Amino acid sequence: MIAATYTQNAGYKIQDIPIPAIGDDELLVRVMASSICGTDLRIIQSGQRKLRDGQRVVLGHEFAGVVAQAGPKAADLFPIGMRVGVAPNIGCSRCSMCAKGLFNMCPDYSAFGINMDGAHAEYVRIPHASIQQGSVFPLPPDMPFVHAALIEPLSCVVNGNRSVSIQPGETVLIFGAGPIGLMHAMLARHSGAGTVAVIDTQPDRLDQAARVGIEHLIDPGRCDVAETVMRLTEGRGADVIITACSVPAVQEQSLGLLAPFGRVCFFGGLPKDRPCIRVDANLIHYKNLVVTGVTGGAPCHFRTALGLILDGSVDVSSVVSHTFDMNDMASAFEKALHGQAMKVVIQRQP
Ligand SMILES: [Zn+2]
Numbered sequence: 001m002i003a004a005t006y007t008q009n010a011g012y013k014i015q016d017i018p019i020p021a022i023g024d025d026e027l028l029v030r031v032m033a034s035s036i037c038g039t040d041l042r043i044i045q046s047g048q049r050k051l052r053d054g055q056r057v058v059l060g061h062e063f064a065g066v067v068a069q070a071g072p073k074a075a076d077l078f079p080i081g082m083r084v085g086v087a088p089n090i091g092c093s094r095c096s097m098c099a100k101g102l103f104n105m106c107p108d109y110s111a112f113g114i115n116m117d118g119a120h121a122e123y124v125r126i127p128h129a130s131i132q133q134g135s136v137f138p139l140p141p142d143m144p145f146v147h148a149a150l151i152e153p154l155s156c157v158v159n160g161n162r163s164v165s166i167q168p169g170e171t172v173l174i175f176g177a178g179p180i181g182l183m184h185a186m187l188a189r190h191s192g193a194g195t196v197a198v199i200d201t202q203p204d205r206l207d208q209a210a211r212v213g214i215e216h217l218i219d220p221g222r223c224d225v226a227e228t229v230m231r232l233t234e235g236r237g238a239d240v241i242i243t244a245c246s247v248p249a250v251q252e253q254s255l256g257l258l259a260p261f262g263r264v265c266f267f268g269g270l271p272k273d274r275p276c277i278r279v280d281a282n283l284i285h286y287k288n289l290v291v292t293g294v295t296g297g298a299p300c301h302f303r304t305a306l307g308l309i310l311d312g313s314v315d316v317s318s319v320v321s322h323t324f325d326m327n328d329m330a331s332a333f334e335k336a337l338h339g340q341a342m343k344v345v346i347q348r349q350p
Pocket residue numbers: 037038039061062153
């Protein structure tokens with residue numbers, strides 16, 4: 001089968017590899033759509049610490065497909081032909097985070113496309129632990145697979161959204177108008193935010209934000225961000241800020257833009273070689289701020305994300321800029337690595 005693989009310290013490759021064999025209690029899913037994530041690109045560009053030198057992994061953790069083979073102990077729940085989406089993190093099943101179902105927080109988690117074979121391939125093996133941990137979700141027959149592949153990134157956005165408890169009427173500021181930033185903007189609106197503003201340095205990304213109905217677009221190259229935010233909020237500052245980018249200066253700036261009792265979620269991680277920021281801690285003290293962050297999502301967020309897509313609350317199709325046929329996976333990666341793409345999705349013609 002065709003697969004996009006990454007080998008630690010040897011780079012990525014589109015190659016032909018054997019279709020995975022499955023055990024009695026496992027599934028083989030025929031991948032119908034998989035989307036390329038910034039995480040895939042980061043692995044290609046700088047490796048993955050969970051991989052040993054020379055270890056090869058099939059990339060891809062945002063996907064949906066159809067059960068192609070089911071082991072006898074898995075077929076009752078997930079028969080051949082069932083359409084499924086899969087939350088990609090698998091926990092150790094023994095720690096306090098796993099006890100809460102927060103497999104993304106397990107200190108010893110595994111994940112598709114990270115340290116086990118993922119879904120930028122014709123088929124993906126679903127291990128028993130995924131089934132057991134409630135990470136395999138049946139999908140309704142009319143849900144497009146391209147939308148279903150985006151349940152996973154939206155699940156991470158749901159996790160971030162919950163961490164800042166947006167209240168009706170609040171002002172929400174989102175740094176970064178990439179796919180994640182736009183999903184945050186749409187979800188903030190759904191959470192009842194009164195004013196949603198998106199900040200990005202790329203005009204075409206702001207245009208895309210305008211197309212999904214975000215009315216306040218801020219280009220830091222053309223105006224003063226602090227001044228604009230204060231004008232929008234009558235001098236109070238934003239109630240909530242979400243940083244959907246990996247820029248240390250944005251995190252530093254965010255605290256000064258918050259209103260009293262404001263909350264900021266550092267959604268995007270910082271580059272590994274520049275993880276430190278300088279902040280005025282008295283802003284947190286005097287304004288009673290909450291500074292938080294999230295990483296990934298858990299099956300509970302995945303379930304919520306699925307519902308938000310199905311009921312039309314978040315239009316994930318609006319963040320898809322390119323789709324490529326599975327036979328043209330190389331072009332998909334080319335576009336994601338070098339183009340100014342939003343979300344790039346690889347799909348198989350039914
Ligand atoms: Zn992702």
